[in-house]
Amino acid sequence: MTFNKDVMPMKKVYSVDEYIEVNSKWSEALTILRNIIRSTEVEESVKWSAPVYTIDGKNVFGPGTFKNHRVKRQIKELLYKY
Secondary structure, eight states, X not given: OOOOTTSOOOOOOSSHHHHHHHTGGGHHHHHXXXXXXXXXXXXXXXXXXXXXXXXXXXXXXXXXXXXXXXXEEEOTHHHHHO
């Protein structure tokens, strides 16, 4: 098994606020993104120790952070419904 040095060590988090706090390097960007996302109909939760946003119980979006960059995960279930 190889270790990707760009991936932040995984810490178990239980809320989006805690996720933002743990990923302080990206806290401003995560907070801005969270505010935009929360202005829509999605529901916010934490799965796999990261924020996940759902519509009608379907995962549709999840931001992620790494050591030197951030990513967004658009979850394929969104494509099936819309």
